[in-house]
Amino acid sequence: MYKILKKEALNPTVTRMVIEAPFVAKRAKAGQFIILRVREQGERLPLTIADSNPEKGTVTIIFQVVGETTMLLNALNEGDCLKDFAGPLGKPSVIDGNKKVCIIGGGVGCAIAYPTAKAFHEAGADVTTIVGFRNKDLVILEEEFKKVSDAYYLMSDDGSVGEKGLVTNKLEDLITGGEKFDEVVAIGPIVMMKFVSLTTKKYNIPTTVSMNPVMIDGTGMCGGCRLKVGDEIKFACVDGPDFDGHLVDFDQAMARNTAYKSFEAHKRDEACH
Numbered sequence: 001m002y003k004i005l006k007k008e009a010l011n012p013t014v015t016r017m018v019i020e021a022p023f024v025a026k027r028a029k030a031g032q033f034i035i036l037r038v039r040e041q042g043e044r045l046p047l048t049i050a051d052s053n054p055e056k057g058t059v060t061i062i063f064q065v066v067g068e069t070t071m072l073l074n075a076l077n078e079g080d081c082l083k084d085f086a087g088p089l090g091k092p093s094v095i096d097g098n099k100k101v102c103i104i105g106g107g108v109g110c111a112i113a114y115p116t117a118k119a120f121h122e123a124g125a126d127v128t129t130i131v132g133f134r135n136k137d138l139v140i141l142e143e144e145f146k147k148v149s150d151a152y153y154l155m156s157d158d159g160s161v162g163e164k165g166l167v168t169n170k171l172e173d174l175i176t177g178g179e180k181f182d183e184v185v186a187i188g189p190i191v192m193m194k195f196v197s198l199t200t201k202k203y204n205i206p207t208t209v210s211m212n213p214v215m216i217d218g219t220g221m222c223g224g225c226r227l228k229v230g231d232e233i234k235f236a237c238v239d240g241p242d243f244d245g246h247l248v249d250f251d252q253a254m255a256r257n258t259a260y261k262s263f264e265a266h267k268r269d270e271a272c273h
């Protein structure tokens, strides 16, 4: 059993939990994910590893309460245990300490962008971070990002915190202002990753995106997480989750991710009653 050692609300809908999972903690690298189950008959929920501590044997996860399973997970408290916590799964992000990188996080995607920014920083890279949220109440991990960033820019849709505008506005301002990024890493809503990739393509900057499609088994068997990347079909759980943003078919990924929305809403309503 995997005990919840710490639980903390980062904003009204996003929670951070530290889980006792020594075998996962020992091998976890930035970019990898776990699949957990809250209970025996429960859904398998993939979540990116937000942090890990091999000495303490702990793994940190950050999740947004959006459906039945995340509601059930969020109802657990410190001292409670998860049924399963399998991982680390997926390929680790490729980290190069000699680069000048721009890490872009959108909304709860910042939970995934943070370990990547931290890994680049610890490897010696020059890290610029741009994060975007709808408003000031949704901002997460501000202090954590500042600690691992040489430059940090906070954007909000309504201007209630940081600068008003999109992450792509700031990215383009920096590029046209003379910043020379060797790589851009974008993690957040699919539409954000699409427009970051379209922006960087204009300037020929290599771009990595972290894809988070529907997953079931997490082992490359079910095909649930398939994506079109260039001319190939890839599985996010075993070939990713990181892919070349200039090759991903974002429109197809968006269509597949919305296919289960009404079913998820139905399950969420059931769980509320």
Ligand code: FES
Residues within 6 Å of the ligand: 214, 215, 216, 217, 218, 219, 220, 221, 222, 223, 224, 225, 226, 235, 236, 237, 238
């Ligand atoms: Fe089944 Fe990736 S989750 S193939």
